[in-house]
Amino acid sequence: MEFFIKHRTIVLFILFTLFCFISLSLQSSGVTNVVEGAGNAVIFPFQKLYHAVQTNVSLLWSGFSQLRNAQEELEKTRLRLQQYESVAEELEEIKRENEQLRNLLGLKQRLKYDTVLATIISKDPDNWFRTIIINRGSSDGIEVNMPVVAFFGDEKAIVGKIIEVRGSISRILPIISPDLKIGVVFQESRYPGLLSGYSAIGKLCVIDYVDKTATIKPGDIVITSGQGGVFPQGLLVGVAVKSFPSESGAFQRVLVKPYINFDLIENVVVIKKEPDKDILKLIQDDSQL
Amino acid sequence: MILMYIITGALLLASLIIQGHSSFDVLRIGGVKPDLVFIVVVYFAYSFGSLYGEVTGFIGGLLHDAISNSPLGLLAFPKMALGYIIGFFGRSIFKENLFTVFLLIFFASIAKGVITLILCYLFHQGSLSSITSIILPESFYNALLSPPLFFLFDKIFEQELSREGR
Numbered sequence: 001m002e003f004f005i006k007h008r009t010i011v012l013f014i015l016f017t018l019f020c021f022i023s024l025s026l027q028s029s030g031v032t033n034v035v036e037g038a039g040n041a042v043i044f045p046f047q048k049l050y051h052a053v054q055t056n057v058s059l060l061w062s063g064f065s066q067l068r069n070a071q072e073e074l075e076k077t078r079l080r081l082q083q084y085e086s087v088a089e090e091l092e093e094i095k096r097e098n099e100q101l102r103n104l105l106g107l108k109q110r111l112k113y114d115t116v117l118a119t120i121i122s123k124d125p126d127n128w129f130r131t132i133i134i135n136r137g138s139s140d141g142i143e144v145n146m147p148v149v150a151f152f153g154d155e156k157a158i159v160g161k162i163i164e165v166r167g168s169i170s171r172i173l174p175i176i177s178p179d180l181k182i183g184v185v186f187q188e189s190r191y192p193g194l195l196s197g198y199s200a201i202g203k204l205c206v207i208d209y210v211d212k213t214a215t216i217k218p219g220d221i222v223i224t225s226g227q228g229g230v231f232p233q234g235l236l237v238g239v240a241v242k243s244f245p246s247e248s249g250a251f252q253r254v255l256v257k258p259y260i261n262f263d264l265i266e267n268v269v270v271i272k273k274e275p276d277k278d279i280l281k282l283i284q285d286d287s288q289l
Numbered sequence: 290m291i292l293m294y295i296i297t298g299a300l301l302l303a304s305l306i307i308q309g310h311s312s313f314d315v316l317r318i319g320g321v322k323p324d325l326v327f328i329v330v331v332y333f334a335y336s337f338g339s340l341y342g343e344v345t346g347f348i349g350g351l352l353h354d355a356i357s358n359s360p361l362g363l364l365a366f367p368k369m370a371l372g373y374i375i376g377f378f379g380r381s382i383f384k385e386n387l388f389t390v391f392l393l394i395f396f397a398s399i400a401k402g403v404i405t406l407i408l409c410y411l412f413h414q415g416s417l418s419s420i421t422s423i424i425l426p427e428s429f430y431n432a433l434l435s436p437p438l439f440f441l442f443d444k445i446f447e448q449e450l451s452r453e454g455r
Contacts, residue, residue: 009340009373016347016369019360024412032361039355043305047356050306124357125309127321127423128405131358171358179414199422203319220357263314284446 037166038149042232044169048135051121113232114272116140120150120265130197131163132172134268138165145275147231148172150260150268157236157259158182158224159268171269175205175237176262183227184237186220195222195237198255201264205238207254208246216243229276291451300442301349309356321423323430324398326353330372331397331435332442336450339376346372362410367404371397387436394435398428404447 004011023032118134136142142165149156160174173180178197184207185192191214193207208218220240226233238258246253304325307313316322326349334342350365359365375397402424409415443450 009343012340013343013369014448016343017366020366020369023361024363024366024408025359027412035351036355036361039352043309043352043356046302047306047309050310054310055310069338122309122356123311125305125326125353126324126357126359126364127427128364128409128419129358133356144354173358199418202422236365263317264324266311270402 001093016213031234039072040166040169044133045121047133051135052120100152114141116142116270116272118170118268118270128146130174130262132160132174132262132265132268134170134270135168136174136270137168137170139167141272142170142270143274145230147235147271147273148268149271150236150265152236152259155236155259157238158231159260159265162270163190163228172268174262175258181228182231182237183225185225186214186216187223188220189214189216191216192225192227193254195256203258204241205258207256208251210213210252210254212245212250212252214252216240216252218242222256230273232271232273292420293446296445297333297345301326301345301352303306304329305349305352305356308440318430319426321426321430323434324401324427325434325438326350327368327371327398328394328431328435328438329442330368331394332439333373334374334376335379335393336373336442336446337376337453338379339373342372343369346370363405363408363413366408367401370404371401374400385439390439391432395428395432398431399424400429438445 024037026032068215076114093217116136120132121135122133124131134148142162144162144165146162148159148161150159151157158175160172160177160180162170163173164171174197175182175195176197178199180196182195183192184195191211193210195207198204198206207222218240222237222240224231224233224235224237236259238256241255241257243252243254245251308322313322330342330346330349333345346368347365350368351361353359353364353368354361375393384413402420406415406417406419406424409419
């Protein structure tokens with residue numbers, strides 16, 4: 001015992017080293033999950049508190065600065081509201097007409113999913129990983145592999161997917177992470193490819209396995225293909241920046257700039273779409289081979 | 290002494306929370322942000338020796354791993370190991386001046402990055418391009434921030450430092 005106390009620095013060093021290497025070898029096991037859960041339990045209340053304080057202070061500040069314009073804005077809004085009321089009636093009529101036409105044409109009704117609005121409370125504190133933490137968790141019905149989007153104008157653009165859920169928080173793996181792979185197609189030419197993050201720190205994505213005969217122009221829109229079992233079809237992803245041949249020369253790779261600016265994003269929408277378990281299992285089995 | 294442990298814990302917690310908040314992304318230069326937790330760990334190792342450095346590095350690294358998407362131990366081990374090594378030499382070798390602190394953090398950050406990269410290769414997935422895209426810019430950024438932070442920490446721990454004759 002005296003030996004350990006006398007040499008406690010080196011003894012602790014060896015113990016800590018052993019702990020780190022054992023937990024790295026047992027990734028995502030029961031023990032490591034318990035330790036991670038305990039760490040999260042310590043940090044997240046403070047993160048939520050910090051986020052709430054920071055948000056309220058900025059709201060208060062912007063409230064003061066916008067007070068002067070409030071009266072003017074109010075008048076404008078009243079006028080707009082009157083205009084919208086008349087437009088709303090027209091829209092309702094158009095919607096009814098549209099539904100009738102869809103039925104007539106025998107089109108399948110678009111699947112509608114429930115959504116949950118969430119606020120980003122933190123991002124991965126390290127440069128080696130790029131995940132996002134939101135203030136909604138299993139208590140809000142969120143599950144692993146649910147797709148996450150954000151509004152880009154009036155359209156929904158893809159942010160990523162849920163990879164970890166706890167009581168009141170969840171972790172998103174964004175599309176700019178090289179760890180996430182999504183099936184995509186070019187909206188116009190319909191050429192398919194596999195999209196992932198281009199680098200650990202960049203803001204671009206790259207599409208692999210694009211047919212080398214495909215003509216890809218800068219500005220071509222990329223959308224989700226719906227394959228892979230997680231993301232619904234037709235969600236906006238980004239625009240092509242440039243294309244270049246893959247290392248093997250059999251395909252071409254296309255750099256894509258996502259619609260979402262991941263440095264400025266504050267709110268996201270989680271789509272409560274359960275993943276297609278059969279497809280996911282097939283992909284997992286395939287990756288283990 | 291208890292007060293010092295509380296302040297140490299508070300500093301680690303504060304740096305983790307600030308570093309993880311989305312508004313901190315504004316400080317990204319060339320896509321990287323500084324590692325405040327590591328600067329805190331190096332400061333404690335540099336000022337209070339190996340034992341304090343390795344324990345602070347281990348706890349700070351574990352918390353860092355817990356809120357990051359990294360496997361547990363990937364960020365803790367480099368911080369703990371560097372805390373131990375830097376604490377070995379401490380202020381007796383690295384005489385305190387702005388330039389020494391800058392160089393100390395710069396090379397310590399590079400060592401931390403290289404260890405992380407090796408662990409990524411062994412237990413996760415690594416890419417050599419991380420040397421130019423993450424390790425070098427982050428090391429420079431850490432080094433740039435370290436002199437004012439070390440000055441601030443010296444003020445906070447003035448009593449403790451004078452008690453230990455440093």
